[in-house]
Amino acid sequence: MRIGLIAMSGVRVRTEKLATLGVTLPGFVNRGKxxxxxPSLGLLTVAALTPPDVEVEYIEYxxxxxxxxxxxxxxxxxxSSFTARIEATYQLADRYREMGVPVVLGGLHVSLMPDEAxxxxxxxxxxxxxxxxPQLVEDFKAGCMKARYxxxxxxxxxxxxxxxxxxxxxxxRPYNRVTVQTSRGCPINCEFCAASLRITSSFxxxxxxxxxxxxxxxxxxxxxxxxxxxxxxTFVNKKWxxxxxxxxxxxxxxWFTETDISVADDPELLDLMAKAGCKQILIGLESPxxxxxxxxxxxxxxxxxxxxxxxxxxxxxxxxxxxxxTFVLGLDSHKTDVFEExxxxxxxxxxxxxxxxxxxxxxxxxxxxxLKRDGRLLTERYWDRCTLFDVNYIPAKMSVEELExxxxxxxxxxxSEEDFNRxxxxxxxxxxDRLQAA
Numbered sequence: 001m002r003i004g005l006i007a008m009s010g011v012r013v014r015t016e017k018l019a020t021l022g023v024t025l026p027g028f029v030n031r032g033k034x035x036x037x038x039p040s041l042g043l044l045t046v047a048a049l050t051p052p053d054v055e056v057e058y059i060e061y062x063x064x065x066x067x068x069x070x071x072x073x074x075x076x077x078x079x080s081s082f083t084a085r086i087e088a089t090y091q092l093a094d095r096y097r098e099m100g101v102p103v104v105l106g107g108l109h110v111s112l113m114p115d116e117a118x119x120x121x122x123x124x125x126x127x128x129x130x131x132x133x134p135q136l137v138e139d140f141k142a143g144c145m146k147a148r149y150x151x152x153x154x155x156x157x158x159x160x161x162x163x164x165x166x167x168x169x170x171x172x173r174p175y176n177r178v179t180v181q182t183s184r185g186c187p188i189n190c191e192f193c194a195a196s197l198r199i200t201s202s203f204x205x206x207x208x209x210x211x212x213x214x215x216x217x218x219x220x221x222x223x224x225x226x227x228x229x230x231x232x233x234t235f236v237n238k239k240w241x242x243x244x245x246x247x248x249x250x251x252x253x254x255w256f257t258e259t260d261i262s263v264a265d266d267p268e269l270l271d272l273m274a275k276a277g278c279k280q281i282l283i284g285l286e287s288p289x290x291x292x293x294x295x296x297x298x299x300x301x302x303x304x305x306x307x308x309x310x311x312x313x314x315x316x317x318x319x320x321x322x323x324x325x326t327f328v329l330g331l332d333s334h335k336t337d338v339f340e341e342x343x344x345x346x347x348x349x350x351x352x353x354x355x356x357x358x359x360x361x362x363x364x365x366x367x368x369x370x371l372k373r374d375g376r377l378l379t380e381r382y383w384d385r386c387t388l389f390d391v392n393y394i395p396a397k398m399s400v401e402e403l404e405x406x407x408x409x410x411x412x413x414x415x416s417e418e419d420f421n422r423x424x425x426x427x428x429x430x431x432x433d434r435l436q437a438a
Contacts (some may be wrong), residue, residue, distance in 0.1 A: 126151060157207065191370070329356065
C-alpha cells in the first residue's frame with residue numbers, strides 16, 4: 001500500500017500593485033517566501049503516524065501540475081495546505097478523485113471549514129492528526145474509511161500520542177531551513193491570529209528531551225541547516241525555555257523563532273538564547289501606537305507592553321539577536337496617518353527586519369466572525385487572498401483604496417535600500433560594541 005502526502009505551498013499576492021512592488025523591492029515578500037519554502041511539518045508528522053507496513057511518499061507543489069501532466073498514482077492521498085493555497089489544494093484533490101484515488105484533507109483550514117473541505121474529499125481530519133490518522137489508515141485498509149475523523153486537541157505530546165516527524169523524507173531536497181516544533185498555541189490569543197490555538201484546547205509544550213531529539217534528527221538530514229521553530233510563541237514559559245537553551249547550546253545550531261516581547265525582561269534568557277545560536281526572533285508588535293493595540297487580545301496584554309517596546313527592542317538586539325518586528329495595518333483604530341507613524345516608529349526603533357502585513361480575517365478567527373457579523377467582509381469566500389498582503393474587508397477608519405495605497409507607500413519606504421542599510425549599519429554597530437565589550 002502506498003500513500004502520497006502532498007503539500008501545496010507558494011504565496012501568490014493578488015493585488016497588482018503589491019505584486020509589482022515585490023519585484024522591485026525583494027524585502028517586501030522575503031519573509032513570505034521563506035515561510036512558503038519550508039517543508040510541511042504537519043505532513044511529516046502524519047508520515048510518522050502512518051503504520052510501518054505502509055509506504056509513504058512526501059511531495060510538494062508550489063503550483064498545480066499541468067492538466068495534461070499525469071499525476072502519480074497512490075492507493076490513498078493526503079493533502080494539506082494553508083488558507084491562501086486551499087483553493088488550489090481542492091483542485092488537486094478533485095483531480096485525484098476523478099482518477100479514482102481516494103483523498104483525505106487535513107490541516108488548519110480544513111479544521112476550521114470542515115463542511116467546505118468535505119466537498120473535495122473522501123475523508124477529512126479535523127484538528128491534529130494525532131489520535132485520528134492511524135485509525136483512518138486501518139479503516140481504509142479494511143474498506144470502511146469514515147467521512148470525518150476527529151484528532152486530539154490536547155495531550156498531543158504525551159508518550160502514547162507523540163511521534164517524531166519523518167525528517168528522513170527530506171533527504172536530498174534543496175532546503176536550507178528545517179522546521180521543528182516545541183509547542184502548539186499561544187496564550188495571548190490575539191483576535192486576528194490564525195495560529196494553532198484554533199485547533200488545540202490550550203497552550204501545549206513539548207518536553208525538552210523530545211525537542212532535542214528532533215533537533216538532532218532534523219539537522220542530520222542537511223549540512224549546516226538553519227532551524228526554524230514552527231511555534232506561535234516559543235518562550236512563554238521562561239523556566240522551560242532556559243532548560244531547552246542550555247541543552248541546545250552544545251548542538252551549535254543557528255536558529256529563528258517567534259515569541260513575544262517579554263523575552264526582553266529576562267537578561268539571563270537573552271544571554272542563553274544568544275549562546276544557543278538564536279540569530280533572530282519574530283515579534284508581533286502589531287501597531288506603532290498604543291491605541292492600535294487596544295482590544296487585540298482579551299486582556300490587552302500587548303497594549304500594556306507598548307511603553308516598553310523601544311527599550312525592549314534595544315535590549316534584545318544588543319544581546320546579539322536581531323528582531324523582526326511584525327506590524328498589522330488596517331486595525332480598527334488605524335487612520336491614514338498610521339503609515340507615517342509606523343515609518344517613523346521603525347526608524348526610531350532601529351529594527352533590523354520588518355514584516356508589514358494587512359489585517360486578514362482568516363476563517364475561524366474571532367476577527368472573521370466579528371467582521372462577518374458586521375457585514376464588513378468584501379466577499380464571502382476570498383481564501384486565495386489570505387496572503388497577509390491583500391485587503392479582504394472594509395477598514396473602519398479608511399477606505400480599501402487608502403489602505404492598499406498606504407501599504408504600498410510604506411513598503412517602498414521601509415524596504416528601500418536606504419532604509420534597510422540604515423538599520424543594518426545600526427545592528428552592525430551593536431555587534432561591534434558587543435564584541436569589543438566581551
